[in-house]
Amino acid sequence: MTTEANNKPVAPKFEWDFDVPDTPFWQQLEFTVVRNFLTCYGPEEVENLHLDAALAVPDRLQYLLSQLSSDLSAREAAAAPQQLHVADPDVWRRFMLGIETLQKSLGLLVEEAQTIHKMLSTAEGNARVPWLNMLADLDLRRGDFVEAETVSREVLPWMQTHEKLGVDSPQAFGTTRIIIAAAWKQGGSKQDEARQLIQETFALIDGMGDSRFAKYQKEERQLLQELKAKLEAGK
Missing domain, CATH: 1.25.40 (Serine Threonine Protein Phosphatase 5, Tetratricopeptide repeat)
Structure with missing residues (x-):
């Protein structure tokens, strides 16, 4: 374990750790919601999103879900005639995870089940x-x-x-x-x-x-x- 200059041990950072932006829109949202949404985008893409902190939390969640769904559809269209899970499995996985997380937070059990089963139908092995x-x-x-x-x-x-x-x-x-x-x-x-x-x-x-x-x-x-x-x- 590495140490800082004051010799205090520094806790290791794991691949699932994530620094949540310290901005009003992300406040009150669960860590997994923020992480699983933002890992779908690059910094410039995030800057171009219209993030309205005045929205109530449920409305923020719905906005994020709509954004992910729309952008996933655009990526699927761009990958055609290939299926996105074949053309770019990492992008496919990140978007589907972000969508599932938001569906769970919104209590959309039927839609969440559909997302999970869709992933299970395309994933193989340990994935x-x-x-x-x-x-x-x-x-x-x-x-x-x-x-x-x-x-x-x-x-x-x-x-x-x-x-x-x-x-x-x-x-x-x-x-x-x-x-x-x-x-x-x-x-x-x-x-x-x-x-x-x-x-x-x-x-x-x-x-x-x-x-x-x-x-x-x-x-x-x-x-x-x-x-x-x-x-x-x-x-």
């Missing part, structure tokens, strides 16, 4: 895994707890063994929380399984101090505490 994780999260929000648990349990080992991730990565913890919630909401012995997994996950978080993901320890502990409290309250 499918993040979208399967999104599908598990969507299943959880739709109340399909058995399917959410099944899919997320398939995804988790891949995350835990991936060289860029691991058992104490934010991604693995996020999938674990889906498993916990989905199992808990099934009731009976499944709720006991969820309680056990909560304890095991707290133990993993407690051991993050010397991990490369140590900077996320406080956030991960808080997220799990909040989930536990929510489940115990019957929510």
